[in-house]
Amino acid sequence: xxxxxxxxxxxxxxxxxxxxxxxxxxxxxxxxxxxxxxxxxxxxxxxxxxxxxxxxxxxxxxxxxxxxxxxxxxxxxxxxxxxxxxx
Amino acid sequence: xxxxxxxxxxxxxxxxxxxxxxxxxxxxxxxxxxxxxxxxxxxxxxxxxxxxxxxxxxxxxxxxxxxxxxxxxxxxxxxxxxxxxxxxxxxxxxxxxxxxxxxxxxxxxxxxxxxxxxxxxxxxxxxxxxxxxxxxxxxxxxxxxxxxxxxxxxxxxxxxxxxxxxxxxxxxxxxxxxxxxxxxxxxxxxxxxxxxxxxxxxxxxxxxxxxxxxxxxxxxxxxxxxxxxxxxxxxxxxxx
Amino acid sequence: xxxxxxxxxxxxxxxxxxxxxxxxxxxxxxxxxxxxxxxxxxxxxxxxxxxxxxxxxxxxxxxxxxxxxxxxxxxxxxxxxxxxxxxxxxxxxxxxxxxxxxxxxxxxxxxxxxxxxxxxxxxxxxxxxxxxxxxxxxxxxxxxxxxxxxxxxxxxxxxxxxxxxxxxxxxxxxxxxxxxxxxxxxxxxxxxxxxxxxxx
Numbered sequence: 001x002x003x004x005x006x007x008x009x010x011x012x013x014x015x016x017x018x019x020x021x022x023x024x025x026x027x028x029x030x031x032x033x034x035x036x037x038x039x040x041x042x043x044x045x046x047x048x049x050x051x052x053x054x055x056x057x058x059x060x061x062x063x064x065x066x067x068x069x070x071x072x073x074x075x076x077x078x079x080x081x082x083x084x085x086x087x
Numbered sequence: 088x089x090x091x092x093x094x095x096x097x098x099x100x101x102x103x104x105x106x107x108x109x110x111x112x113x114x115x116x117x118x119x120x121x122x123x124x125x126x127x128x129x130x131x132x133x134x135x136x137x138x139x140x141x142x143x144x145x146x147x148x149x150x151x152x153x154x155x156x157x158x159x160x161x162x163x164x165x166x167x168x169x170x171x172x173x174x175x176x177x178x179x180x181x182x183x184x185x186x187x188x189x190x191x192x193x194x195x196x197x198x199x200x201x202x203x204x205x206x207x208x209x210x211x212x213x214x215x216x217x218x219x220x221x222x223x224x225x226x227x228x229x230x231x232x233x234x235x236x237x238x239x240x241x242x243x244x245x246x247x248x249x250x251x252x253x254x255x256x257x258x259x260x261x262x263x264x265x266x267x268x269x270x271x272x273x274x275x276x277x278x279x280x281x282x283x284x285x286x287x288x289x290x291x292x293x294x295x296x297x298x299x300x301x302x303x304x305x306x307x308x309x310x311x312x313x314x315x316x317x318x319x320x321x322x323x324x325x326x327x
Numbered sequence: 328x329x330x331x332x333x334x335x336x337x338x339x340x341x342x343x344x345x346x347x348x349x350x351x352x353x354x355x356x357x358x359x360x361x362x363x364x365x366x367x368x369x370x371x372x373x374x375x376x377x378x379x380x381x382x383x384x385x386x387x388x389x390x391x392x393x394x395x396x397x398x399x400x401x402x403x404x405x406x407x408x409x410x411x412x413x414x415x416x417x418x419x420x421x422x423x424x425x426x427x428x429x430x431x432x433x434x435x436x437x438x439x440x441x442x443x444x445x446x447x448x449x450x451x452x453x454x455x456x457x458x459x460x461x462x463x464x465x466x467x468x469x470x471x472x473x474x475x476x477x478x479x480x481x482x483x484x485x486x487x488x489x490x491x492x493x494x495x496x497x498x499x500x501x502x503x504x505x506x507x508x509x510x511x512x513x514x515x516x517x518x519x520x521x522x523x524x525x526x527x
Contacts, residue, residue: 012088020186046362129334175331
């Protein structure tokens, strides 16, 4: 089990921006923290990013035919603290 | 952020299992200390494997250096440390990362806690600090199994005591004769001895295997350090 | 595309092509893939349940489960991440034993597990000698990182359907996609038709 730093490149590919400092609010328990500090499972049929507090799957990235698809249904809010940019 | 082809100009054996790969990268945009690159290998049948490696060189250095530890089952690391030769090309993208980054402007004092190959991004930070002739005080606590397994050993020993830099090793499995440094795995007491007090408001960077990082980061929080001033980066195998 | 001189990837075992589904390679390793933390459950608390569209839900404690007729089987397994492992040996209880006498209108099953993982299968794919709840691997108790104390074993489908840390199955009239199925993997997952992703 690693953290969001391990998938920083993939996240940039998917979101088009540097994402490690972006703060996610967990849809399960409301915990907030930068994506760099999430619990990341990379050895699966996809990348699973979980909330450190409650294990809710915040984000799942599945690669299919060279294209990465990201599902963020576990994130209630995603925002960059410095610029205020939201996804 | 596109894939680029870097050229291997030199390979430096750091320890038995660790090699620094010195690269030139056309149009390299520069990087910040603590960032990493993704490296991608492609076999003739099209099979690809990708891994992330921290940049060991400072932004001020002329070349880009990656330091790679060969893992027992490592599909990529056993290629990079063993097969890769001077003159080979290596596909990489980056620099990557905005969180686990230190630059002089962020100030300090700086607490760097590294385990095993976790020293790599921290070494880039130390090199950057020296290159900038910064006065930010630095304390490094580096955990390795033995002195032979300390990466950048001579460089770090030379840095110790130089203008505000304090380097401490803890050698967990084997110590040389006469060793009077630390000799145990990282724990709360060790962190308490080395770390600045919370009142001094250090910025802490902790990097290494997941278990190591959790012990060190939890210890810092327990000591009263602000979580927002503790940055963590967990290393581990990522291949299947 | 840049080819990395001298890079070959992991060692691939030679195998009879007839045993290797399309796009797979054979390994002698047993890679550990996980979507989350390894759950820990004490055998005192462990149960396996059959619930949902049944007249009477049924449940076994670990001791009761161990008292059921067990089978030792050798099967090939195929992971959607492209590795296959041949002649793997398991010990477990057949789903036919567990479902014996169950009356149901359900055609679908959702397996549920410690840690929250789920996977869905047609009821007919976990009967007829094609599925087990396995608690032994290669002569030893199943390791937690491989799904112990017990996992579902459904070797004719991609191995994500062989749910680790399984605690029971929900019999359902409607099909409900499980974890990976909900994130874009194929609803059925037949390796011989290379059904990896939805729409394949």
